[in-house]
Amino acid sequence: xxxxxxxxxxxxxxxxxxxxxxxxxxxxxxxxxxxxxxxxxxxxxxxxxxxxxxxxxxxxxxxxxxxxxxxxxxxxxxxxxxxxxxxxxxxxxxxxxxxxxxxxxxxxxxxxxxxxxxxxxxxxxxxxxxxxxxxxxxxxxxxxxxxxxxxxxxxxxxxxxxxxxxxxxxxxxxxxxxxxxxxxxxxxxxxxxxxxxxxxxxxxxxxxxxxxxxxxxxxxxxxxxxxxxxxxxxxxxxxxxxxxxxxxxxxxxxxxxxxxxxxxxxxxxxxxxxxxxxxx
Numbered sequence: 001x002x003x004x005x006x007x008x009x010x011x012x013x014x015x016x017x018x019x020x021x022x023x024x025x026x027x028x029x030x031x032x033x034x035x036x037x038x039x040x041x042x043x044x045x046x047x048x049x050x051x052x053x054x055x056x057x058x059x060x061x062x063x064x065x066x067x068x069x070x071x072x073x074x075x076x077x078x079x080x081x082x083x084x085x086x087x088x089x090x091x092x093x094x095x096x097x098x099x100x101x102x103x104x105x106x107x108x109x110x111x112x113x114x115x116x117x118x119x120x121x122x123x124x125x126x127x128x129x130x131x132x133x134x135x136x137x138x139x140x141x142x143x144x145x146x147x148x149x150x151x152x153x154x155x156x157x158x159x160x161x162x163x164x165x166x167x168x169x170x171x172x173x174x175x176x177x178x179x180x181x182x183x184x185x186x187x188x189x190x191x192x193x194x195x196x197x198x199x200x201x202x203x204x205x206x207x208x209x210x211x212x213x214x215x216x217x218x219x220x221x222x223x224x225x226x227x228x229x230x231x232x233x234x235x236x237x238x239x240x241x242x243x244x245x246x247x248x249x250x251x252x253x254x255x256x257x258x259x260x261x262x263x264x265x266x267x268x269x270x271x272x273x274x275x276x277x278x279x280x
Contacts, residue, residue: 030255037061037248044244060249064236070250072225073232076142077211078257080228083146084210088153089203093195095154096161097187101170111162114155122152126219133220144220145228149210157202164198165191204265208258229254 036044037060038053064070099111129148130139138144168191176186192199214230221227227235233254236247 033248033251036245037252039245041243041245060245061253064246064250064253068232068236068246068250069224069227070229070232070253073227073229074253076226077228077230079142080145080149080213080217081207081210083142084150084153085203085207087146087150088157088206089199091150092154092157092161092202093199095158096163096165099158099162100165101173111159114159117155122215126215130219138220140221140223140226142221142226145213145217148216148220149213150206152216153206153209157206160202160205161198164195164202168194200265204261207261211254211258 032051035051035053038056038058039050040055040057040059043050043054099107133139133144133148136144138147172190172194173183173186176190177183181189212230213228214234217228217231218234221231224235229250233247233250236243236250
């Protein structure tokens with residue numbers, strides 16, 4: 001009996017040790033970036049390495065935000081992410097509802113085509129995409145980045161929404177129709193409260209992907225006043241020198257909104273599930 005208990009405890013210790021090991025590997029780069037963002041440049045590229053900030057300072061953040069024009073990059077990125085969030089959430093919800101609730105000719109083929117689009121690297125589409133955007137006169141505009149980023153995310157988000165709709169019984173809508181609701185009213189008052197976790201998951205996926213988008217803004221934007229945060233980070237890397245303290249501070253500025261978003265999502269996904277179940 002003691003041997004069995006010992007082996008069980010040993011397995012637990014091994015599992016916890018392995019988890020801690022991989023946790024440290026995952027978290028340490030983020031910690032080190034945060035660490036050097038509070039350090040003067042003279043303390044960064046030296047040996048031995050300082051794992052705790054020496055003479056902590058916020059000057060890197062102030063210089064990254066003001067001197068490097070990151071305040072403008074931040075608002076440009078927020079505009080891009082909000083635009084993509086709105087377009088992708090609305091369209092993918094409608095497409096997901098159609099795929100889940102209706103039967104029509106070519107439905108299976110369309111689903112397969114949606115999946116195939118996710119297998120094509122975006123780099124293969126850059127040249128034709130650039131030519132289309134140029135012919136529309138949208139080069140160097142935020143509109144072009146919003147449209148192309150939304151288009152690249154719509155297929156996957158539509159498939160996600162189709163799965164969420166399929167998990168909601170159609171009988172709930174039918175009951176609402178019997179009570180006198182039209183189809184739009186049944187969707188709005190009955191289905192959407194139950195769909196809130198799906199909307200949050202899809203919207204957050206679209207928002208974070210737009211926030212981290214680099215390749216499309218790089219190709220479509222050439223005016224520094226239109227740059228996003230990812231392009232701003234790239235501009236901090238000089239040809240011969242790199243200010244690692246300012247670059248780390250800028251990286252933390254880019255990371256904070258995504259972290260706050262996921263902290264917000266964790267709470268509201270649970271709230272959405274509970275509220276939807278009560279209203280249903």
